[in-house]
Amino acid sequence: MSNISLEKVRQAITLMQGGDIDVWLTFARETMQTPDPALDLIFPHNLTWDSAFLVSRSGRSLAIIGRYDADNVRKEGAYDDVRTYDQGISQALREAVAELAPKRIGLNYSLSDTGCDGLSHGNFLRLQQMLGDLAELASADELVRRLRESKSASELARIRETTRMQQAVYAEMFKLPLRGMNELDIQNRAHEIIARHGLEIDGDPAANPIVNAGPESSIGHGLPSAALTLQPGMVLHFDMWLRHNGYCADLQRCAYVLRPGEIKAPDLVQRAWDSCWLALEAGKAALKPGVAAWEVDNVAREALVECGYDEYLHAFGHHIGRATHDGGSVLGPRWERYGDRPFKQIDVGSVFTLELGVILEGHGYIGIEEMVVVTETGNEFISTPQRELRLI
Amino acid sequence: MSNISLEKVRQAITLMQGGDIDVWLTFARETMQTPDPALDLIFPHNLTWDSAFLVSRSGRSLAIIGRYDADNVRKEGAYDDVRTYDQGISQALREAVAELAPKRIGLNYSLSDTGCDGLSHGNFLRLQQMLGDLAELASADELVRRLRESKSASELARIRETTRMQQAVYAEMFKLPLRGMNELDIQNRAHEIIARHGLEIDGDPAANPIVNAGPESSIGHGLPSAALTLQPGMVLHFDMWLRHNGYCADLQRCAYVLRPGEIKAPDLVQRAWDSCWLALEAGKAALKPGVAAWEVDNVAREALVECGYDEYLHAFGHHIGRATHDGGSVLGPRWERYGDRPFKQIDVGSVFTLELGVILEGHGYIGIEEMVVVTETGNEFISTPQRELRLI
Numbered sequence: 001m002s003n004i005s006l007e008k009v010r011q012a013i014t015l016m017q018g019g020d021i022d023v024w025l026t027f028a029r030e031t032m033q034t035p036d037p038a039l040d041l042i043f044p045h046n047l048t049w050d051s052a053f054l055v056s057r058s059g060r061s062l063a064i065i066g067r068y069d070a071d072n073v074r075k076e077g078a079y080d081d082v083r084t085y086d087q088g089i090s091q092a093l094r095e096a097v098a099e100l101a102p103k104r105i106g107l108n109y110s111l112s113d114t115g116c117d118g119l120s121h122g123n124f125l126r127l128q129q130m131l132g133d134l135a136e137l138a139s140a141d142e143l144v145r146r147l148r149e150s151k152s153a154s155e156l157a158r159i160r161e162t163t164r165m166q167q168a169v170y171a172e173m174f175k176l177p178l179r180g181m182n183e184l185d186i187q188n189r190a191h192e193i194i195a196r197h198g199l200e201i202d203g204d205p206a207a208n209p210i211v212n213a214g215p216e217s218s219i220g221h222g223l224p225s226a227a228l229t230l231q232p233g234m235v236l237h238f239d240m241w242l243r244h245n246g247y248c249a250d251l252q253r254c255a256y257v258l259r260p261g262e263i264k265a266p267d268l269v270q271r272a273w274d275s276c277w278l279a280l281e282a283g284k285a286a287l288k289p290g291v292a293a294w295e296v297d298n299v300a301r302e303a304l305v306e307c308g309y310d311e312y313l314h315a316f317g318h319h320i321g322r323a324t325h326d327g328g329s330v331l332g333p334r335w336e337r338y339g340d341r342p343f344k345q346i347d348v349g350s351v352f353t354l355e356l357g358v359i360l361e362g363h364g365y366i367g368i369e370e371m372v373v374v375t376e377t378g379n380e381f382i383s384t385p386q387r388e389l390r391l392i
Numbered sequence: 393m394s395n396i397s398l399e400k401v402r403q404a405i406t407l408m409q410g411g412d413i414d415v416w417l418t419f420a421r422e423t424m425q426t427p428d429p430a431l432d433l434i435f436p437h438n439l440t441w442d443s444a445f446l447v448s449r450s451g452r453s454l455a456i457i458g459r460y461d462a463d464n465v466r467k468e469g470a471y472d473d474v475r476t477y478d479q480g481i482s483q484a485l486r487e488a489v490a491e492l493a494p495k496r497i498g499l500n501y502s503l504s505d506t507g508c509d510g511l512s513h514g515n516f517l518r519l520q521q522m523l524g525d526l527a528e529l530a531s532a533d534e535l536v537r538r539l540r541e542s543k544s545a546s547e548l549a550r551i552r553e554t555t556r557m558q559q560a561v562y563a564e565m566f567k568l569p570l571r572g573m574n575e576l577d578i579q580n581r582a583h584e585i586i587a588r589h590g591l592e593i594d595g596d597p598a599a600n601p602i603v604n605a606g607p608e609s610s611i612g613h614g615l616p617s618a619a620l621t622l623q624p625g626m627v628l629h630f631d632m633w634l635r636h637n638g639y640c641a642d643l644q645r646c647a648y649v650l651r652p653g654e655i656k657a658p659d660l661v662q663r664a665w666d667s668c669w670l671a672l673e674a675g676k677a678a679l680k681p682g683v684a685a686w687e688v689d690n691v692a693r694e695a696l697v698e699c700g701y702d703e704y705l706h707a708f709g710h711h712i713g714r715a716t717h718d719g720g721s722v723l724g725p726r727w728e729r730y731g732d733r734p735f736k737q738i739d740v741g742s743v744f745t746l747e748l749g750v751i752l753e754g755h756g757y758i759g760i761e762e763m764v765v766v767t768e769t770g771n772e773f774i775s776t777p778q779r780e781l782r783l784i
Contacts (some may be wrong), residue, residue: 030506032595033429033715048717066729067705068612072599075615086705088728109513114422117514121501122531122639124513139514150587166552203424203438207464220460221440223467313459313478323425325440336459336480337441 004246005078007152009042009061015146016057022102024140026053027123036118038108038144040322044246045072050089053079056100064092092128097134105131111158112339115148115319115326116141145356149319149328149350156373158247159351162199163371163383166242166249169193178236178392183211183224183227189207190240199242202324209240214364232259235269235364236392241324248324250353251383252369255390265389272358272366273389276308280354280368283316283331287346287354288378293329294342300356301333309358315342317352320371348372351382396638399544400433403425403455407538408449414494416532417516418445427434428510430500430536432714434720436638437464438563442481445471448492454586456484482522490528492494496531497523504731507540507711507718508533530543541711541720542741548765550639551713551743554591555763555775558634558641561585566621569627570784571649575603575616582632582638591634594716601632606756624651627661628784633716640716642745644761647782664750664758667699672746672760675708679738680748680770686734692748693725701750707734708745712763742766 028036029050049066059106063079070084085092110116172193190209201208211224214234241250255312256265283300297316305311315332329344357367372379395434420428421442441458455471462476477484502508564585582601592674593600603616606626622628624648633642648657689708697703710717721736749759762772
């Protein structure tokens with residue numbers, strides 16, 4: 001992991017040039033219980049006691065770490081200066097801030113961007129007490145957002161590897177005797193395959209992968225049901241988000257279960273699949289550096305509605321990297337719950353999911369999700385896209 | 393999980409009687425990325441969009457959940473009223489708060505207690521905007537602390553089960569051909585054993601289990617080294633924290649590697665082991681309902697110092713439950729970094745680790761860690777304690 005932490009600390013210093021944050025402070029404790037997603041970028045292990053990572057615009061990087069965690073920070077090698085304490089962090093932290101003499105300290109909080117909102121409110125109040133007389137405390141959300149979004153070469157390589165592995169998992173899942181299996185059985189078998197491939201399930205295994213067998217299934221982040229068995233005429237839909245080596249992939253896959261005598265999906269189903277792809281390609285064509293995130297969603301959304309379907313009730317895409325939902329901008333509509341995230345501009349080097357779907361009465365949920373990386377002029381697939389609806 | 397969520401919601405209502413919090417609000421989003429440890433007690437799955445769980449002193453329980461997460465909350469069955477939204481949570485949340493008409497809303501933030509500090513600063517600012525005109529926003533840390541600490545019967549049963557399973561893992565680890573293996577090899581083999589027993593590693597597997605072979609090893613939360621091989625005369629020390637079915641165990645185990653001709657550990661090593669146990673038993677005898685947490689630490693700390701050893705630089709014990717370091721009070725000294733946690737009183741039903749150790753020059757780290765549950769009159773072991781130093 002050392003290369004990535006060091007790459008990201010250096011990238012942060014570059015991003016701070018010309019900005020109004022003099023020192024970026026990541027402050028965390030008991031990160032197993034309350035992790036800070038920004039910390040993952042610049043130190044990949046857990047910390048127990050109060051820990052402070054300071055990166056200054058002038059190019060210094062400094063960590064203040066409890067005695068028992070300090071060795072790991074030194075081994076990581078991303079900080080020029082690692083200081084330790086035993087009883088309490090405040091004195092060493094005040095001294096370090098006094099040395100760096102910032103006007104403004106950027107902290108990891110954000111009203112709209114979870115990936116930049118890892119500082120707890122309790123820790124914010126403590127920093128106010130410890131440092132409030134030394135500098136102005138402000139949000140570092142723009143810095144952290146850009147740091148998360150713009151993937152370094154080694155980050156991109158890891159995402160590609162996880163994506164390749166997840167596709168291999170899907171290939172095995174479609175070899176299962178799926179007809180007649182219930183959603184929960186399918187999920188259990190998927191868990192075995194995932195473990196065998198050496199991938200980690202990101203988050204709660206009870207809800208990952210999502211398995212939707214037919215029209216009665218719970219669409220969204222619902223749990224699989226042992227009462228729903230895959231039958232002819234149903235659409236089978238999977239959504240899965242996995243991690244390997246610290247980086248995630250997130251893809252959906254879909255199939256139709258042929259009824260006796262059928263050799264292809266009914267027109268109703270095929271038309272929905274084709275319309276989803278038409279809308280996805282329309283949105284994909286709009287994704288390039290400099291456009292606002294909501295515009296990309298809007299193109300896909302309108303294309304699907306023009307095909308005669310309801311608009312999907314989620315975003316067209318999200319960043320992916322260390323986390324599956326990786327904060328930053330979102331390719332989503334300008335709805336309240338997305339805050340200002342749809343208004344951000346697209347940057348080169350970002351990795352997005354592109355996803356949408358249609359609920360088909362009597363059949364189930366048709367959903368597509370692929371992954372792309374933003375290039376100088378547009379974007380290209382990271383995943384090998386599922387162009388054809390599978391038949392079972 | 394349903395029983396525990398419902399048990400804990402009911403327990404929260406009971407704990408709120410007589411207090412000054414009218415409504416307890418847990419507010420979270422993207423909990424895979426930024427989990428709230430208090431949410432785990434009352435809803436065991438991840439949530440993606442803004443989600444609000446309200447428990448009122450008058451006995452109502454109400455959840456406001458994004459459309460795609462709502463089914464899971466309904467299935468969990470711990471809330472009387474589950475409301476959904478599509479575009480943004482604020483209107484439904486304001487309506488719910490207006491109905492409940494609290495004077496004071498308790499939120500999950502705390503200056504000293506990580507287990508009660510899951511609300512991000514960004515989300516705090518948003519709640520101020522959404523609800524600041526309707527009620528006073530205050531810390532719910534005392535409520536959450538007591539809710540975490542006092543284990544229900546089904547919670548205690550799960551902790552016992554995880555402890556039993558972790559002991560079985562240790563038993564297998566001591567069957568490995570440990571002599572001559574390096575720390576990293578030992579950790580890799582431990583990971584296989586843990587997986588085979590169906591336990592999850594809590595947090596970063598690179599640092600769990602801790603494996604310390606001899607005096608050159610990094611004491612504390614350090615990573616194992618491939619350069620350190622287990623040799624005669626060394627102390628081998630393990631520390632491991634595992635989870636099963638949502639509940640954790642955390643135990644240390646120790647052994648001495650006999651040199652040619654030795655049939656027992658040298659006096660220096662044996663005396664350190666015996667002194668650690670003497671100090672641990674002294675601290676254990678002081679642990680009962682009503683005493684202040686720091687007093688328990690102080691008894692153990694002084695007993696070890698009286699034996700002629702340095703005082704340990706950590707707390708004598710921490711709560712354990714859903715998390716390994718489970719917030720709440722801490723059996724620790726009145727040092728700055730523990731905040732007000734050592735000043736809290738011990739409650740019945742709490743589960744604590746008891747741990748301490750001695751660094752022995754030329755041999756390595758002697759460490760003991762066991763687990764106890766607080767009863768009406770004292771406490772009893774949950775783990776089967778390692779009374780004798782193992783010989784390898």
